[in-house]
Amino acid sequence: MGFGVKRLAFPGVRPALPPLHDVLWWALATLIALLGAALFWALVTPVSPLGNWKPAGIREMSPTARAALFASIDPFNRTAPAAGEAQQGAVTSLALTLFATRATPGGGGSAIIAGSDGVQNVYRTGAEVQPGVTLAGVAFDHVELSRNGARELLYLDQSGPAPDAQGVVAANPVAVPPGGAGGSGGVSIDSLRRGVNFGPKAEGGKTVGLEVLSSGDGAAFRAAGFQPGDVITAVDGKPVTGPGDAATLSGALRPGASIAVTVRRGDRQLPLAITLAP
Structure with a gap:
């Protein structure tokens, strides 16, 4: 008479779950297998199942069509305005x-x-x-x-x-100002002395430059390169420190000379060369 071993089932007792590291190992092994299969499929599968793959051909426009297209485009926006459209200027x-x-x-x-x-x-x-x-x-x-x-x-x-x-000449030539200011030859000393005045500019009780003032028709003032509100802060590289620098600047006005000055214009310091006529 044999005796068998009988497992007793206890109500309310659940079977033991596999360890967590076993679950992670099998999940990782499954992922590696799937990636390996995908790599193998990418290596052995041709580019296209329908045969040799070829890129689509380039569609070119005919020379006549290209010429018509380029003629209809104005990249510089200089076409004449259409009827009823405002003139740009x-x-x-x-x-x-x-x-x-x-x-x-x-x-x-x-x-x-x-x-x-x-x-x-x-x-x-x-x-x-x-x-x-x-x-x-x-x-x-x-x-x-x-x-x-x-x-x-x-x-x-x-x-x-x-x-x-509409027929306006766009060459924009440099006009010779009246009053003796001679274009490329420079400004004459007489016209500069009559048309430009230099006075000390003080800020906070200290002279910071020479204020440039225009007189007469302003031709010599503009020909010398000045604009309203300009203040000369340096003459030939030397900063203006007092009212006596105005006399120094006037004494430097010689025929054919070129005087380098630094002008404060707004919040900028600009170099300017005053060229005098011979």
């Missing part, structure tokens, strides 16, 4: 030269513009370029000027007429 006739532009989102920006004296200055939108002339807008190849309420354009390259100028 004519090319300015002022003696200004545009060297660089920097347009910013929202219609702002800055530009490097030189006057008839050839001195380059940085102007921001809304700044006064010349008396009565304000920088109204900046684009990538030109700027818009507001001149007595009228809009005028100044381009980087004005060697030829612009399409929307």
